[in-house]
Amino acid sequence: xxxxxxxxxxxxxxxxxxxxxxxxxxxxxxxxxxxxxxxxxxxxxxxxxxxxxxxxxxxxxxxxxxxxxxxxxxxxxxxxxxxxxxxxxxxxxxxxxxxxxxxxxxxxxxxxxxxxxxxxxxxxxxxxxxxxxxxxxxxxxxxxxxxxxxxxxxxxxxxxxxxxxxxxxxxxxxxxxxxxxxxxxxxxxxxxxxxxxxxxxxxxxxxxxxxxxxxxxxxxxxxxxxxxxxxxxxxxxxxxxxxxxxxxxxxxxxxxxxxx
Numbered sequence: 001x002x003x004x005x006x007x008x009x010x011x012x013x014x015x016x017x018x019x020x021x022x023x024x025x026x027x028x029x030x031x032x033x034x035x036x037x038x039x040x041x042x043x044x045x046x047x048x049x050x051x052x053x054x055x056x057x058x059x060x061x062x063x064x065x066x067x068x069x070x071x072x073x074x075x076x077x078x079x080x081x082x083x084x085x086x087x088x089x090x091x092x093x094x095x096x097x098x099x100x101x102x103x104x105x106x107x108x109x110x111x112x113x114x115x116x117x118x119x120x121x122x123x124x125x126x127x128x129x130x131x132x133x134x135x136x137x138x139x140x141x142x143x144x145x146x147x148x149x150x151x152x153x154x155x156x157x158x159x160x161x162x163x164x165x166x167x168x169x170x171x172x173x174x175x176x177x178x179x180x181x182x183x184x185x186x187x188x189x190x191x192x193x194x195x196x197x198x199x200x201x202x203x204x205x206x207x208x209x210x211x212x213x214x215x216x217x218x219x220x221x222x223x224x225x226x227x228x229x230x231x232x233x234x235x236x237x238x239x240x241x242x243x244x245x246x247x248x249x250x251x252x253x254x255x256x257x258x259x260x
Contacts, residue, residue: 043087045095047109053084058097069114071102079105080116088133090141092155098130104143120151120160123172134184137191140207144181147173150196150205165196165203165212185228185236187250195236197225202238202248218246218255 041053052059058069058079072078081099088096095107103118119128120143129146136142143151148171149164164171169178176199183197187204196203201217202225217223224241231237235256236248247256 040085041087055083057082080118086133088135091139103128125172125174144184147180149179183228197228199224
């Protein structure tokens with residue numbers, strides 16, 4: 001009995017030490033050792049859990065405890081990658097995790113089972129990076145790939161269809177930059193259009209026609225887009241790699257120079 005009470009006392013102290021109130025904030029102590037120095041994505045699933053995509057695996061947090069999930073090629077019930085770039089939840093309540101090196105992983109929240117998709121298409125390049133996942137208003141699931149263009153998931157066939165903004169260029173990721181998509185943003189005024197950020201400027205993708213329109217880069221630039229944000233004034237804001245913040249007017253379909 002004395003041993004049992006000692007164990008309970010130790011556990012209560014550990015919990016108290018792990019969680020400390022600091023004004024309006026709650027600070028978490030020793031358990032934060034599970035986090036890496038790079039945490040790419042924080043996502044709250046509809047059932048209330050917080051999910052963290054890091055460079056050291058996947059983390060789930062329920063408000064008190066952390067659970068870590070690590071990739072293991074020999075274990076089918078594990079993520080495909082230990083570097084998680086993005087997280088999304090589909091219309092069926094399944095979670096999807098974008099891997100930096102090895103494709104995507106689907107997680108069934110009802111069964112607790114992972115399903116790996118280390119590649120979305122077949123080619124000779126073993127590295128298959130996914131930069132972003134978009135669950136659009138129509139319930140479609142889109143993936144921004146490193147060098148394999150834009151991928152759409154087919155729920156009925158459990159497969160992927162790929163679309164290439166630069167169809168005549170390299171399509172297997174072996175030449176950096178071509179068909180490399182960094183971000184996907186849904187047009188707030190036209191749900192049939194996706195805005196696509198690439199290492200060679202801005203594209204619009206028509207979901208019905210399954211075709212791209214290239215809007216390129218501002219004059220004198222070859223814009224390496226890293227992120228896209230659509231504001232409520234009809235402007236796209238484009239983060240870039242070493243080329244400042246850029247702005248694109250959706251009504252005029254042109255870049256705005258020196259936008260404050």
